Amino acid sequence: MTESVLDYMIRLGRAARDASRVLARASTAQKNQALQAIADVLEAQSEALLSANAQDLAQGQANGLDAAMLDRLALTPARISDMIAGLRQVATLPDPIGAIRDMRYLPSGIQVGKMRVPLGVIGIIYESRPNVTIDAASLCLKSGNATILRGGSEAIHSNQAIARCIQKGLAEVGLPAAAVQVVETTDRAAVGALITQPEYVDVIVPRGGKGLIERISAEARVPVIKHLDGICHVYIDQAADVEKAIRVADNAKTQRFAPCNTMETLLVHEQIAAQVLPPLADIYQQKGVELRGCPKTRDLLGTAVVAATEEDWSTEYNAPILSIKILSSLEEAISHINHYGSHHTDAIITENFTDARRFLTEVDSSSVMVNASTRFADGFEYGLGAEIGISTDKLHARGPVGLEGLTSEKYIVFGDGHVRT
Amino acid sequence: MTESVLDYMIRLGRAARDASRVLARASTAQKNQALQAIADVLEAQSEALLSANAQDLAQGQANGLDAAMLDRLALTPARISDMIAGLRQVATLPDPIGAIRDMRYLPSGIQVGKMRVPLGVIGIIYESRPNVTIDAASLCLKSGNATILRGGSEAIHSNQAIARCIQKGLAEVGLPAAAVQVVETTDRAAVGALITQPEYVDVIVPRGGKGLIERISAEARVPVIKHLDGICHVYIDQAADVEKAIRVADNAKTQRFAPCNTMETLLVHEQIAAQVLPPLADIYQQKGVELRGCPKTRDLLGTAVVAATEEDWSTEYNAPILSIKILSSLEEAISHINHYGSHHTDAIITENFTDARRFLTEVDSSSVMVNASTRFADGFEYGLGAEIGISTDKLHARGPVGLEGLTSEKYIVFGDGHVRT
Incomplete structure (x- = not known):
């Protein structure tokens, strides 16, 4: 292209802003028809998607991407089916837009309430997985937002092929092409432009590794919905049911090692440690989990347990490693x-009502659980239908972010010629 | 002080973070008792407050502050009574903290819902009015947040005197002194430190002129709840009731000229302009409002109306000046x-249902009104009890921000040993 990257991004931003006005007033039926139309086009174009993806894979191999990266980049017929199923599922979710709540008469005679509205334009920045293009576009479209999608440069052919399917679907139902725009340049300046244009972009959702998210958060002049780390704890209280404690602590660590909601540190009250830790250590060792413990843990379990360092307590392993600490009170667990x-x-594992209530109130986290595995922290498991990510920010959306997290509310006021005196 | 400003602010931040944990679990009764105790101390210490304020006023006069600045800075017995009444009123508001909503069973068997919790630590940066110290502290305290208050250097003696009253009230009910901290240095580096410490400060609320807010927004690494401009419109639709249109357009402009919710531009449909504009022009001229109009407006009202420039349409006058534009459609008004x-x-003035519905849906503002004066956009008028400010941001809080805007929600999950499969 002959225009500069900045001019190109401003052009995308302006078009997105204009399209967002149209989407904000689009009917639920029209948005659902668009999602179904895009699903139909993806079905018809599966071959084209696979061949575009083959180009990316070949280039990735030539560029020496590792096996894990290539796996994330790969589209398969099964993954395309999942994308199509995802679109059709979002079409079945209730439309959050336009909901009016709490309309009340005030002493002055005016009636005041809130109406749910889209945020406007959402920028999504992600890495190699091409399916994010469809997941993010579908949630933004359903919630009445225009989207600018910037995927990884290694997935450029796949993302452009998906973009053509989205464009075709939007055109079929008469929605503007700029409702969903996929950035066509792999120039990294495009990201810089996207995150510094509050006049065209209302919020950025970064999806990817911690490095990407830290960089975007540091440089953004647009609000960012994000989480950086997932250092999740299970605390086995003095009053825990031993069987439930073992079941949950096993699942929270070993059901999958990589997700952000996997337990990284197990905290155990000293009064119950001798009952729960030896059987848990057997399970973890069978499943190949390396244990790192505080001195009391090593006294109990032996020196097969590595001595935990200060750094272990604030490390997200995303791997078969678990740090364990024995504590003498609930207060100590909450502080830790x-x-x-x-x-x-x-999560706390306890049969004691007061301990559960204190843990729920005092632990300052986006999800706090009693007697359940941290692995449940997920938009699908929480009944949101789908999620665009998990937020550990305190403002706006916190925890798994579904359609509602992509909306805002404005005040609406009804009068009959009322004036202020 | 011998420590650096940065070290001092870090010390305040750490203390605030610790205090926020105590406040988060404080009972409603304890928070209300603190508010009442602070009110009692203010009553007992009125003389001390007035004499501290006299110091600030004398210094302000010596420094050549203008009459408007000195008026904002002044405490009077009536203003102290308002502060005391404000504290007692916030004590009567319902406590938002701890409310649990939407607990639902999911197919996996877990029960998921949301609990309302404080944001944590709120930094308030404001200018000369010392009463903001009490208003902001009371709302933050009631919503379970620790506060760091940084007032204008010209009000330092008044703010320190108020701070001593707050400390005394907090101590009486056993809440930590760091629940409300007033910055003791007038060094501007303190503001820079406050807005760049996300580890100690969760949100900044700036209260003051546009210059202050722009500077803070540009430099902050902490989320900011704010509005910059109040360029408010009244649109008189083709289907407006003429009497209501005149009443509302008069009130929206002339009830007070300075507030952010005062109308700055009047938009009128061409089919009704000849009925509403001449009588409105008479009213405005009687009340000393300068009119600036588009060519059609000047054709109708004559050359006593100044020709509006492009700049007028995006100017917040905060003064007896009004720009007027005649349009040929509702679409044109919404776009403008x-x-x-x-x-x-x-606001739209109309008797037409469909026009009202379109205006409510398509105008992208924090408050959208039908047949009511823009002057109603205010926390008290909306029934919030009090407000910490008005937000035009789309994320988190939008419109007048009361206690709920100073809180967040976290997910809570109840299980019975549930694990993910």
Whole structure:
């Protein structure tokens, strides 16, 4: 292209802003028809998608991408089916837009309430997985937002092929092409432009590794919905049911090692440690989990447990490693979590009502659980239908972010010629 | 002080973070008792407050502050009574903290809902009015947040005197002194430190002129709840009731000239202009309002109306000046408001249901009104009890921000040993 990257991004931004006005007043039926139309086009164009993806994969191999990167980049017939199913599922979710709540008469005679509205234009910045293009576009479209999508440069052919399917679907139902725009340049200046244009972009959702998210958060002049770390804890209280404690602590660590809602540190009250830790250590060792413990833990479990360092308590392993600490009170557990944790997801295992109530109130995390595995912290498991990500920010959306997190509310006021005196 | 300003602010931040944990679990009764205790101390210490304020006023006069600045700075017995009444009123408001909503069983068997919690630590940066110290502290305290208050250097003695009253009240009910901290240095580096410490400060609320807010927004690494401009519109639709149109357009401009919710631009449909504009022009001229109009407006009202420039449409006068534009459609009015407005408060005057519905849906502002004066956009008038400010941001809080805007929600999950499969 002959225009500069900045001019190109401003052009995209302006078009997105204009399209957002049209989407904000689009009917639920029209948005659902668009989602179904895009699903139909993806079905018809599966071959084209696979061949565009083959180009990206070949280039990725030539560029020496590792196996994990290539796996994330790959589209398969099964993954395309999942994308199509995802679109059709979002079409079945209730439309949050236009909902009016709490209309009340005030002493002056005016009637005041709130109406749910789209945020406007959402920028999504992500890495190699091409399916994010469809997941993010579908949630933004359903919530009445225009989207500017910037995927990884290694997925450029796949993302452009998906973009053509989206454009075709939008055109079929008469929605503007700029409702969903996929950035066509792989120039990194495009990201810089996207995150510094509050006049055209209302919020950025970064999806990817911690490095990407830290960089975007540091440089953005647009609000960012994000989480950085998932240092999740399970605390086995003095009053825990031993069987439930073992079941949950096993699942929270070993069901999958990589997700952000996997437990990284197990906290155990000293009064119950001798009952729960030896059987748990057997399970973890069978499943190949390396254990790192405080001195009391090593006294109990032996020196097969590595000595945990200060750094372990604030490390997200995303791997078969678990740090374990034995504590002498609930207060100590709450302090440890608020100090070392990442405010993502933390659980207490207890049969004691007061301990559960204190943990729920005092642990300052986006999800706080009693007698359930941290692995449940997820938009689908919470009944949101789908999620665009998980937020550990305190403002706006916190925890798994579904359609509602992509909306705002404005005040509406009804009068009959009322004036202020 | 011998420590650096940065070290001092870090010390305040750490203390605030610790205090915020105590406040988060404080009972409603304890918070209300603190508010009443602070009110009692203010009553007992009125003389001390007035004499501290006299110091600030004398210094302000010596420094050549203008009459308007000195008026904002002044405490009077009536203003102290208002502060005391404000504290007692906030004590009567319902406590938002701890409310649990939407607990639902999911197919996996877990029960998921949301609990309302404080944001944590709120930094308030304001200018000369010392009463902001009490208003802001009371709302933050009631919503379970620790506060760091940084007032104008010209009000330092008044603010320190108020701070001593707050400290005394907090101590009486056993809440930590760091629940409300007033910055003791007038060094501007303190503001820079406050707005760049996300580890200690969760949100900044700036209260003051546009210059202050722009500077803070540009430099902050902490989220800011704010509005910059109040370019509010009244649109008199073709289907307006003439009597209501005149009443509302008069009130929206002339009830007070300075507030952010005062109308700055009047938009009129061409089919009704000849009926409403001549009588309105008479009213405005009687009340000393300068009119600036589009060519059609000047054709109708004569050359006593100044020709409006492009700049007039995006100017917040905060003064007895009004720009007027005659338009040929509702679409044109909505486009004008979304383009030139500040997304603060805009009203339509109409008897037509469909026009009202379109205006409510399509105008992208924090408050949108039908047949009511823009002057109603205010926390008290909306029934929030009190407000910490008005937000035109789309994320988190939008419109007048009361206690709920100073809180967040976290997900809570109840299980019975549930694990993810």
